[in-house]
Amino acid sequence: MISTLKADAYTGSLKGYWLFWLRTVYICVYCVYRIYTDGVCVTEALFLSQNDSRPMYLQIMEQIKQKVRAGDWPAGHPLPSIRELSVSTQVSVITVKRAYTELEMEGVIVTQPGRGSFVADVVDVQKTLLEAELEKHIASVINTGHVLGLSDGQIVALVKKALIGS
Numbered sequence: 001m002i003s004t005l006k007a008d009a010y011t012g013s014l015k016g017y018w019l020f021w022l023r024t025v026y027i028c029v030y031c032v033y034r035i036y037t038d039g040v041c042v043t044e045a046l047f048l049s050q051n052d053s054r055p056m057y058l059q060i061m062e063q064i065k066q067k068v069r070a071g072d073w074p075a076g077h078p079l080p081s082i083r084e085l086s087v088s089t090q091v092s093v094i095t096v097k098r099a100y101t102e103l104e105m106e107g108v109i110v111t112q113p114g115r116g117s118f119v120a121d122v123v124d125v126q127k128t129l130l131e132a133e134l135e136k137h138i139a140s141v142i143n144t145g146h147v148l149g150l151s152d153g154q155i156v157a158l159v160k161k162a163l164i165g166s
Helices: 056-070 082-089 093-106 125-147 152-165
Strands: 009-014 017-022 025-028 035-037 040-042 047-049 109-112 116-119
Touching: 047 056, 056 082, 056 093, 056 125, 082 093, 093 109, 125 152
Parallel strands: none
Antiparallel strands: 009 017, 017 025, 035 040, 040 047, 109 116
């Protein structure tokens, strides 16, 4: 990959971690330290972008859910405090509080006064999140089929065909 990018890219190392520079955008393969470039904040926990059309609280929520789904943050894992996450991502305390409140309403995290927030100890929280994501994809398939003018029967037939083929 590096050889094909040599005309447009700079390859460097930051404390043992490789960065690839492509037209003013840094892509960090694995980074434990915080880096700020073009409105993008990378921390060991989250990757937030000022250029993303989604609000910051949604970016925070999505990435926490992704870490739980992937098993990086198991049940009972402590989340950074609202203030810590606010400082490390350079977003307001209110934004982080909103993300945590929404995650708590969804049952992904629990907050214990005086102790902090933790990944919910609900049975199969990972499975629940994966099922919710699957439902979103299925809804997207159905909406796309309707936009294309397909009937429900045709959409079901295409899904069955895909299931048989895989």
